[in-house]
Amino acid sequence: xxxxxxxxxxxxxxxxxxxxxxxxxxxxxxxxxxxxxxxxxxxxxxxxxxxxxxxxxxxxxxxxxxxxxxxxxxxxxxxxxxxxxxxxxxxxxxxxxxxxxxxxxxxxxxxxxxxxxxxxxxxxxxxxxxxxxxxxxxxxxxxxxxxxxxxxxxxxxxxxxxxxxxxxxxxxxxxxxxxxxxxxxxxxxxxxxxxxxxxx
Amino acid sequence: xxxxxxxxxxxxxxxxxxxxxxxxxxxxxxxxxxxxxxxxxxxxxxxxxxxxxxxxxxxxxxxxxxxxxxxxxxxxxxxxxxxxxxxxxxxxxxxxxxxxxxxxxxxxxxxxxxxxxxxxxxxxxxxxxxxxxxxxxxxxxxxxxxxxxxxxxxxxxxxxxxxxxxxxxxxxxxxxxxxxxxxxxxxxxxxxxxxxxxxxxxxxxxxxxxxxxxxxxxxxxxxxxxxxxxxxxxxxxxxxxxxxxxxxxxxxxxxxxxxxxxxxxxxxxxxxxxxxxxxxxxxxxxxxxxxxxxxxxxxxxxxxxxxxxxxxxxxxxxxxxxxxxxxxxxxxxxxxxxxxxxxxxxxxxxxxxxxxxxxxxxxxxxxxxxxxxxxxxxxxxxxxxxxxxxxxxxxxxxxxxxxxxxxxxxxxxxxxxxxxxxxxxxxxxxxxxxxxxxxxxxxxxxxxxxxxxxxxxxxxxxxxxxxxxxxxxxxxxxxxxxxxxxxxxxxxxxxxxxxxxxxxxxxxxxxxxxxxxxxxxxxxxxxxxxxxxxxxxxxxxxxxxxxxxxxxxxxxxxxxxxxxxxxxxxxxx
Numbered sequence: 001x002x003x004x005x006x007x008x009x010x011x012x013x014x015x016x017x018x019x020x021x022x023x024x025x026x027x028x029x030x031x032x033x034x035x036x037x038x039x040x041x042x043x044x045x046x047x048x049x050x051x052x053x054x055x056x057x058x059x060x061x062x063x064x065x066x067x068x069x070x071x072x073x074x075x076x077x078x079x080x081x082x083x084x085x086x087x088x089x090x091x092x093x094x095x096x097x098x099x100x101x102x103x104x105x106x107x108x109x110x111x112x113x114x115x116x117x118x119x120x121x122x123x124x125x126x127x128x129x130x131x132x133x134x135x136x137x138x139x140x141x142x143x144x145x146x147x148x149x150x151x152x153x154x155x156x157x158x159x160x161x162x163x164x165x166x167x168x169x170x171x172x173x174x175x176x177x178x179x180x181x182x183x184x185x186x187x188x189x190x191x192x193x194x195x196x197x198x199x200x
Numbered sequence: 201x202x203x204x205x206x207x208x209x210x211x212x213x214x215x216x217x218x219x220x221x222x223x224x225x226x227x228x229x230x231x232x233x234x235x236x237x238x239x240x241x242x243x244x245x246x247x248x249x250x251x252x253x254x255x256x257x258x259x260x261x262x263x264x265x266x267x268x269x270x271x272x273x274x275x276x277x278x279x280x281x282x283x284x285x286x287x288x289x290x291x292x293x294x295x296x297x298x299x300x301x302x303x304x305x306x307x308x309x310x311x312x313x314x315x316x317x318x319x320x321x322x323x324x325x326x327x328x329x330x331x332x333x334x335x336x337x338x339x340x341x342x343x344x345x346x347x348x349x350x351x352x353x354x355x356x357x358x359x360x361x362x363x364x365x366x367x368x369x370x371x372x373x374x375x376x377x378x379x380x381x382x383x384x385x386x387x388x389x390x391x392x393x394x395x396x397x398x399x400x401x402x403x404x405x406x407x408x409x410x411x412x413x414x415x416x417x418x419x420x421x422x423x424x425x426x427x428x429x430x431x432x433x434x435x436x437x438x439x440x441x442x443x444x445x446x447x448x449x450x451x452x453x454x455x456x457x458x459x460x461x462x463x464x465x466x467x468x469x470x471x472x473x474x475x476x477x478x479x480x481x482x483x484x485x486x487x488x489x490x491x492x493x494x495x496x497x498x499x500x501x502x503x504x505x506x507x508x509x510x511x512x513x514x515x516x517x518x519x520x521x522x523x524x525x526x527x528x529x530x531x532x533x534x535x536x537x538x539x540x541x542x543x544x545x546x547x548x549x550x551x552x553x554x555x556x557x558x559x560x561x562x563x564x565x566x567x568x569x570x571x572x573x574x575x576x577x578x579x580x581x582x583x584x585x586x587x588x589x590x591x592x593x594x595x596x597x598x599x600x601x602x603x604x605x606x607x608x609x610x611x612x613x614x615x616x617x618x619x620x621x622x623x624x625x626x627x628x629x630x631x632x633x634x635x636x637x638x639x640x641x642x643x644x645x646x647x648x649x650x651x652x653x654x655x656x657x658x659x660x661x662x663x664x665x666x667x668x669x670x671x672x673x674x675x676x677x678x679x680x681x682x683x684x685x686x687x688x689x690x691x692x693x694x695x696x697x698x699x700x701x702x703x704x705x706x707x708x709x710x711x712x713x714x715x716x717x718x719x720x721x722x723x724x725x726x727x728x729x730x731x732x733x734x735x736x737x738x739x740x741x742x743x744x745x746x747x748x749x750x751x752x753x754x755x756x757x758x759x760x761x762x763x764x765x766x767x768x769x770x771x772x773x
Contacts, residue, residue, distance in 0.1 A: 176394065
């Protein structure tokens with residue numbers, strides 16, 4: 001795929017409410033603009049009940065800013081951040097399945113594990129599953145190393161990332177929970193009982 | 201869910217359907233546009249007992265229902281409410297939702313859905329309307345348990361009308377409509393923690409903007425529907441008057457400022473006025489208020505106002521820098537931001553600068569407008585019909601337009617004295633919008649005259665709503681400007697495609713007879729000597745009236761900024 005020189009990898013971190021369908025609402029923001037999502041992960045965040053999306057795209061800064069604003073516009077999105085790779089610490093996890101017979105015969109498994117920082121997570125008579133975590137280049141290296149020995153299955157997780165500069169979302173959330181004075185302030189007894197109402 | 205009813209009080213049991221209608225009443229809804237069907241029957245059954253409190257308008261097609269809801273919302277400033285059944289009923293709403301989304305119209309649409317246990321089984325009239333409508337709704341939600349109804353509807357109305365308004369769709373499964381539950385009462389929603397309807401105004405940007413405007417020699421204000429949606433017409437007028445700035449409008453901003461205001465310099469964009477288009481590329485500060493720099497307004501972006509410093513006021517942060525980079529972006533509700541700016545502005549007289557606009561206006565009048573509104577040709581023009589409507593309504597009518605040549609002509613020439621008087625499909629350009637929207641517009645402002653100006657193409661897209669007019673007995677004036685062509689496409693084919701008139705030659709039925717079949721009075725006119733009389737008859741008629749005006753077949757709308765050209769390359773001929 002052709003990549004324009006001003007495109008680079010951005011990691012978008014989105015804090016959201018936990019609601020059915022939100023994944024789709026966020027995904028269509030990318031697909032509508034024909035932006036390929038390189039990786040997408042959803043997970044709990046540092047705050048109970050708040051979800052965290054980690055999305056990786058290869059795009060220009062201008063496009064990323066626009067997309068992030070569109071994401072923040074979604075009702076259930078609290079906040080979205082975008083970061084370049086030097087602003088984050090990130091990891092991906094990969095699993096590799098190889099045939100026991102093949103690998104134990106031809107490779108020094110111990111050396112392999114040390115060299116690639118891998119672990120064996122399942123050892124059976126018929127097959128072994130290795131696991132590594134790291135950047136893409138690192139997980140790729142082990143894949144390359146195993147390929148000659150009949151790599152049966154390979155799978156890699158989405159990127160998860162921590163923003164170096166971030167001090168978490170706890171303080172921000174307090175801002176969000178502050179009520180803005182409106183013209184017609186009517187007490188809403190459901191406030192704070194959202195979980196009881198919107199649990200899916 | 202815990203109930204909030206005190207133990208001593210008797211717990212009130214309601215069905216989900218009743219709770220829906222209670223929510224509507226609590227939100228001040230007085231009218232619902234809708235069409236019944238299998239999956240929404242429990243709600244309609246409940247509605248039977250609410251006839252005194254909630255007026256229901258039976259439309260002839262769900263698309264008509266939602267456009268009527270839009271027309272109602274646009275003239276009344278309230279949330280339009282639309283009911284439709286599942287499956288085809290729900291999918292028929294999609295065009296209207298997309299229209300309301302792009303034109304920021306507050307709507308709450310309630311669709312029936314199959315029983316929850318049938319979801320995902322391809323049940324009769326089941327469709328995944330939540331996912332279908334995701335890109336064209338501000339928010340949508342599926343209810344499968346009646347207990348959710350009060351809170352979800354409160355959220356729906358709050359989201360539809362607050363911040364940048366938009367359409368919300370709530371899909372309610374049939375079991376939830378039937379379900380009896382302990383009704384906790386209805387409480388309006390005014391806060392959702394993940395939702396910021398009004399961005400915090402940053403004083404620093406206000407100060408910077410004020411300095412820029414005060415120092416400007418040739419500032420130009422361009423405004424959109426944000427002024428109307430923000431109910432900030434007065435604040436806007438004060439803002440431009442204090443600094444003496446010329447102000448030009450997008451077609452959705454039309455009527456926010458009276459047509460004859462001395463600082464109103466006209467319409468922006470592709471078929472806008474000469475002065476504001478050319479001078480966009482000569483002003484030194486461009487102040488955009490509640491508008492989104494649509495491509496029909498900006499023409500070629502890389503040649504748009506490059507010389508100017510741009511100040512952009514919008515309630516939606518995602519609009520700032522989206523199409524045109526703003527030097528100063530002011531996030532906020534213009535009802536609040538405009539007075540902050542006005543307060544600090546210096547009183548200025550900019551007669552000289554306004555005279556430059558007047559010069560262009562004179563040239564445009566002589567070369568283009570005069571022959572349109574006072575034509576010497578044998579054939580009638582659209583513009584002269586609009587001029588006569590103006591003269592006979594004194595600019596007090598609500599004008600609803602469809603999409604195409606007649607829309608551009610009407611927006612250019614119609615006169616308005618008050619806000620919320622122009623109803624048109626701007627962003628989506630939905631042909632077939634006008635007839636149902638006019639019905640809704642009339643319900644939104646029953647005391648005013650509503651004139652729907654429609655082309656011979658658009659009228660045939662939603663003709664069935666004549667039935668709604670018949671049944672409700674509502675008074676809507678329908679003026680069809682018939683040029684026997686799909687005129688706008690034909691104009692482009694003439695100008696840019698070597699006159700290859702591919703499938704734009706559209707035939708019409710006998711509209712007068714057709715109207716008659718629906719019990720609607722009507723006439724057709726093709727001569728100048730009868731035109732004024734015919735329009736007067738239409739306006740004076742007690743009840744709905746359809747007037748067909750036969751206009752020149754191959755008339756074009758000018759001025760025009762051809763696609764791909766800069767706004768300053770606008771052509772008068």
